Amino acid sequence: MHALVKGDQATTYPSGGFYVDRNPMIFHHILDYHSGGEFHLPKNICPLQARKEIEFWRIPSKDIHNCCFEVLYNENNYQYTCIENLESDLKVQKNQSVSPLFGEKKVRNCLGRLRYKLLEAYLHPLTTWTGRVWLFISALVTITSVVVYLLNSDPKFRIPREGLSLLPYNLTYDMIIENEKLLFFITTTREHVKSVLEFLTNTFLLLELLVLFIITHHKRRFLLSLQNLLNFVTGLAVYVAMYIDIYSIYELGNEHFDNFMIALGVFQSLRVIRFLRLVESTPEMKILKLSLHESWREFVLLLMVLTAFSLIFGSIMFWMELDNPDTFPSIFISIWWAIITMTTVGYGDFYPKTPEGYCVAIVAAIFGLLLLAMPITILASNFNSFYNCYKYRKRHVELSK
Template sequence: MDDVIQINLRGTEFLSSSPFVKDFLHTLVTKDSAIIRQNGQIYVDRNPFIFHHILDYYCGGEFHLPKNICPLQAQKEIEFWKIPPKDIPTCCYEVLYNENESQYTAIENLESDLKTQTKQSISPIVTGPQANNCVGRLRYMLLEAHLHPFSTWTGRIWICVLALITITSNITYLFNSDNHFRVPREGLQVLPGNYTFDMSLNDKELVFLRTTREPIKGALEIITNSVLLLDISLKFVITHQKLKFVLNVQNILEIATGIAAYLVFYYDVNLLSMMDGNNLNNFFIVVGVLQGLRVVRSLRLVESTPEMKILKLSLYKSWREFLLLLVVLTSFSLIFGSAIFWMELEEPDTFPNIFVSIWWGIITMTTVGYGDFYPKSSGGYLVAIIAAVFGLMLLAMPITILASNFNSFYNCYKYRKRHLLSK
């Protein structure tokens, strides 16, 4: 019995002959986390519920957890008894980490250049023989500022400057679309039969044809666009995952936005030499789409926040429900659209074809209700009532699921934050 050590956890006694358990308990005694009593017992003020599983691990077996244990309690005990996470089998992983937390961790791992990955990848630059390399330290500082903008002063300044530049770019774009903030275009050529332009173009298109942006706003747009392109180029230079950076959809859109801004400016300046009455309508549409791309940059301001990650994860987890909503909405819009078309067959002024009635079904079920088409017969009223009520019930289900997922992930995030701060 000399080789057997007696352990007391809040009145529950355990016996073990494992030398690893003895060494670990004596380490706890030296750290004042355990007490040696007069009878030789080692008293540890910990919950005894899972200590049998702790002994299984230290006695050379595997570590397993009961299903009916609280994940938070299990995590605390595992941390106290110094059990490495890598030794926890996959069958017990769901006991420690519920589905929401594991998926929140998964989406963090999907984000490019996580903080842990970044530190590991640049540690040779910062702590190795090149520790005094200014370029390495600068790269590390910029990576920290980019990945965690609210944790350093450099990041806060960086994100504030980008926010100011992005907002200025968007405001300039909005002003350029208003006739009151544009100036008459000089040198507008008079073409033979120029009335054809007035006939083929509407008032909004004529504004862009006859006027141009103010020089100050044009210069401001070029400057802001250049700064934002410089920002995306700097992020590409400092990142260690360049292929992943290039394939990122957000980055692709930002690069396309930067190129489009220069193209729009060039087209606007050289519009007179490009005028062609046959293709002018399509030209304005293309230019308008290119200009509108810049609003995508606004997403960059919030993508680093945990709330945005939670929203992305909630949408990702709810994709099946939204796909089901799309399928069911399409099916019932066909049903209600077909029904109201035949109900209104004797009304010559409503629903000229079944495609319009399907459009009405979608608008009615989504509670938009433009009012451009509406029933006039008793049968049409009945179909409209059923479609509207069914649409309310149909939309409520995926929205509720999305809100529930967001709430679960947000609670998980708050726990993780408290857990990290407690360390």
């Protein structure tokens, strides 16, 4: 009985030879396996193709030698799969469209075509003239908004406020306000030109966010996106801060109002995250996000280990410096010192003054260097693997055209 083995099917023939239509480079290793009992592969073989051959010939994994496991299962298979899943975002193929968001139906009406073009321009801004113009205008407005925000906090670019409200008992603001920063914002205001620029740029960015919400087909995902939520809250915070600053609405001595102003200032500062919009559509930024996502376990482990060693070294340092009343007044301060030392920041506000404390500081610094080196190396390795896979995939697509 003779057989023709082709693909994944076998057909018997009454006469003829035994013909195998499989990979000839791997087949002689299959014969070696049946004669010797172990399966080996050369290093220059594609691991995905080798795994298909192993599955076809039903070779058990226990018979695969340890030296070949790296070839079969650790040659960036996972990275290749992730890059292939991100092809729609990475824009590897020039003729690729945004059909996953629209389905297979063709868009025939004018509004649908406009929506399609806008969404394609947003997802792939560097491939269309509409996307390039949109990205340029958005970048210009974002940079202007951030620059105006920075200038409004500098004393050189603010003017004295006119028409300050009178205080009771003939007191002045500098007599009842000890905080010089708060006194500066109360007695000065922003220039009219900068107020107009901030209002226009912030309005444009909010309108851009509204347009993105209208054209997207994943509205729930858009609303739940942390970046979009922060952009929206930041835009509202800018309007509120402008209103308070222009009309001098300050409640002196109100602790809740002071906390509200701090929160408002923090949300205004978050407008800098709009810079991510300028680079998030590039392949390198997407690969960086993917690398960070795949390295989150290592960062969580770093945080846990760093916290544990900070408690250890901080506690030891507190007791080592117990006889010195000028250093580390509490164990919480010594833990703060341990964190700053292990992260190689070293503010110098607290430091040991005894030989025992010096020894603890040396050990803490060495441990900090070792702990920080490991997750950074893992992140760099993940980024390098994903980026190399992306380059190989892009080259393969270009050569296959």
